[in-house]
Amino acid sequence: MISIFCALALPNATAQTDYPLLLAGSDHARWNFTLERGTLSLTGICLVRQTDEGLVGSVVNEFGIRAFDFTCCGDKVRVMNVLPQMNKWYIRRLLRADLRLLAADKAVEPGKRRQLCSYLPDSLLLNNLKYHINYRFERIKE
Amino acid sequence: MKLLTKYIQSLCHLPLGRLGGAFLLCFFVSCGTAAAQQPATPEQQAQLISEINAAAKDIQTLQCDFTQTKTLSIMNDKMVSQGAMTFAQPAKLRWRYTTPYDYTFIISDDKVHIAKGSKRNSIDIKSSQVFQEIVRLMAGSVTGRCLTQTKDFSVKMLIAEKSYIAVLTPKDKQLKKMFQTIRLTFDRARKIVTTVEMTEATGDATVIEFQHIQQNKPVSAKAFSLD
Numbered sequence: 001m002i003s004i005f006c007a008l009a010l011p012n013a014t015a016q017t018d019y020p021l022l023l024a025g026s027d028h029a030r031w032n033f034t035l036e037r038g039t040l041s042l043t044g045i046c047l048v049r050q051t052d053e054g055l056v057g058s059v060v061n062e063f064g065i066r067a068f069d070f071t072c073c074g075d076k077v078r079v080m081n082v083l084p085q086m087n088k089w090y091i092r093r094l095l096r097a098d099l100r101l102l103a104a105d106k107a108v109e110p111g112k113r114r115q116l117c118s119y120l121p122d123s124l125l126l127n128n129l130k131y132h133i134n135y136r137f138e139r140i141k142e
Numbered sequence: 143m144k145l146l147t148k149y150i151q152s153l154c155h156l157p158l159g160r161l162g163g164a165f166l167l168c169f170f171v172s173c174g175t176a177a178a179q180q181p182a183t184p185e186q187q188a189q190l191i192s193e194i195n196a197a198a199k200d201i202q203t204l205q206c207d208f209t210q211t212k213t214l215s216i217m218n219d220k221m222v223s224q225g226a227m228t229f230a231q232p233a234k235l236r237w238r239y240t241t242p243y244d245y246t247f248i249i250s251d252d253k254v255h256i257a258k259g260s261k262r263n264s265i266d267i268k269s270s271q272v273f274q275e276i277v278r279l280m281a282g283s284v285t286g287r288c289l290t291q292t293k294d295f296s297v298k299m300l301i302a303e304k305s306y307i308a309v310l311t312p313k314d315k316q317l318k319k320m321f322q323t324i325r326l327t328f329d330r331a332r333k334i335v336t337t338v339e340m341t342e343a344t345g346d347a348t349v350i351e352f353q354h355i356q357q358n359k360p361v362s363a364k365a366f367s368l369d
Binding site: 028034043045057065084142 | 210212214216217218219221223239242243245247256259261263316319320340342346348
C-alpha cells in the first residue's frame with residue numbers, strides 16, 4: 001500500500017529531490033521525528049539548517065536529550081555526538097547511509113534497500129527495506 | 143549599580159584612560175559575580191541539603207508551567223519548548239509539552255504513559271530498570287530529593303543572593319557520558335526547584351525554567367491519565 005502511495009505521490013519515485021528535509025526557499029526546518037523498527041518506536045525532533053558547506057542537523061528527543069548530530073557536504077554524511085546507547089559503529093554506518101537520501105545536495109538513487117516517500121504535503125517517510133526501519137518526518141509549522 | 147557605573151565613568155577620566163576604567167569594571171564585575179555564588183562550606187552544605195529534604199517531604203503536589211531551552215551549538219540555534227508539569231507524591235508526574243509540539247509523558251501507578259499526537263504508548267516500569275531509574279531521577283529532580291541520592295551523584299552546593307544551587311555530577315558511567323553536570327536552582331525562601339540545567343558532554347545545555355509554581359493545591363487523579 002505504501003509503495004502505491006509513493007508511486008502516486010512522486011512523479012519520479014525512484015530518485016529523491018534536492019534536500020528533501022528543507023522547504024523550497026527556506027534554509028531551515030523542524031520536523032517531528034519517529035524512528036520505528038518492529039514494536040520499537042523512538043520519537044523526537046529533527047532540526048536542519050542549510051550552511052555554505054551543505055546541511056547540518058540535529059535529532060533530539062522531546063526532553064532535549066540529543067540522539068545525534070549530522071552534517072552533509074556533497075553526498076558525504078557524517079554522524080557525531082551520538083547518544084552513548086546508540087554509539088555503535090554499525091548504527092552510525094546505518095544512519096549515514098540512510099540519511100544520505102535526505103541530506104545530500106544532489107539526487108541519490110535509493111536503490112533496492114531504501115524507499116523515500118512524500119505521502120502528505122509536509123511529511124516524509126524513509127524506509128530501510130533491508131532492516132525494516134522507518135524514519136518518519138512531519139513538519140512542525142512555525 | 144548606578145553608583146558603581148558613575149564611579150567607573152569617573153575613573154575613565156583619570157590618566158588611566160578608558161582602558162584602565164574598563165579593566166577596573168571587569169575586576170569589579172568578576173568580584174561581584176564571584177560573590178553572587180559562593181560555594182557552601184561542608185557544614186552549610188549538610189544544613190542546606192537537610193532543609194531542602196525536609197521541604198521536599200512537605201511537597202504533596204506541585205503544578206507549574208515551564209519553558210525548556212535547548213542549545214544546539216552545531217546548529218547555532220536554540221529550541222524553545224513550553225508546557226506544564228504536575229507532580230503528586232510519591233512519584234506521580236505529568237509532563238506535557240504544548241508548543242511547538244504536543245507531547246505528554248505521565249508516570250503513574252508503576253506505568254509510563256506517552257502520547258505524541260494521536261499515538262499512545264504505555265510501558266510497565268517494573269519491566270525496565272532503565273525506566274525505573276528515569277522515574278527515580280525525574281521525581282527526585284522535581285522535588286530536590288535527588289540531593290540525597292549520593293550513589294548517583296556527587297553534590298556541590300552554591301549559595302546565591304536569592305537562591306541555592308546544587309551542582310550534581312553523575313557517578314554512573316553511562317550517565318556521565320550523557321551529562322557533565324546537572325544544576326538545580328532552588329528558591330531560597332520556599333526551597334523548591336525553580337530551574338534545572340543539564341549540561342551535556344558536548345557543552346550544550348538544556349535549561350528548564352519553572353514558572354507560576356503552585357504547591358500543595360488539589361490535583362485531580364485524571365491529571366495522571368491520558369484520557
